[in-house]
Amino acid sequence: MRALLAGARRKQSSLIAFTRELVRAESPSDNKAAVDACLALAVTRARLLGARVKIHRQPDFGNLLELRFGPRKPAMPGQKPLLLLGHLDTVWPLGTLKSMPCRISTGRLWGPGTLDMKAGVAMAFTALELLTEARLLQREIVLLLNSDEEIGSPVSRPITEKLAKSCSAVYVLEPAQGLAYKTSRKGIGNWRIQVEGVAAHAGVDFERGANAILELSRVIEKVSDWTDLERGLTVSVGVAGGGTKSNVIPAQAWAEVEARIVRRADGARIARKFAGLKSLKLSDPRCTLTVTGGFNRPPMERRPGTVRLLRKAQVFARDLGFALDEAATGGGSDGNFTAALGIPTLDGMGAVGEGAHARHESVLLEHLAPRTALLAAMLMD
């Protein structure tokens, strides 16, 4: 462990340099050319490390990168590879660097996509480099970097799931939660509720109108009541709109609703409730209601396989000189998909920092080497 830590410290400046290179290649999920340019940097780096490179080309999104390191044949018969999951897209539009430059100050690396998750990707490359140089890679490691995580992984999901099924465990390079690894994540669903009413002059013809906003507000109260904090179940109306002018009874109103669940069983139940809204008796029978949507990410439940991985990581962390905590989070990642398949998944194995998706996004430099050494130990085992 000490040798791994010393190695990670030796490589810290090149780790930071590679992170900065990735951050300077701005890569918003909706810009294929930009994401592909960022991905090209990872391909170059992977080739230097002798990886087997496969590019999953995508017509409408950035390409996906599947990299394989270490021996093709397992040292022990039946041993499956490990899967490392990361993404190169960010939530930041092109040009963000002008107002949020990539820089080092006060012990941090600042900039769009540093924490979420370009530093995590660079940590994975560094860990693999350490193990390759020390000839410690005993098994095949698959590193999958996708380009669409920040928009729900529409094209990468099937590829992630297929690869995960061929692997014994999944390590997700998302940022740590504080200092902790993540062992559970909420599942996420999105719905749109639309109400059609009848427009009328609010002064002349009030009674001929059917107020879609009023009707929607009742539905909003109803779905919000499904929140059950003790179960970790939340239903939140995040966006709503409707109407045209204050003197017109609104003929239309809509709301976008998000539900988050801790328990898998709540998924089907909540989906049924949303579907059931269609037959809801409305206060004004002249109004009609349509509901579309569903769950995008199943919850990552805290399962024994994941806990075993965590325990192992905690032992390594102690040897490295720090205590490793575990955390649950309401946010989703690609780990939700792999955990739902029953494959032990440990998340939050990337950088430590603050401000993902926020102006103060930054990575704490002091944790880079110890966390990279820990990642390397987990890949070795």
Ligand SMILES: [Zn+2]
């Ligand atoms: Zn992320």
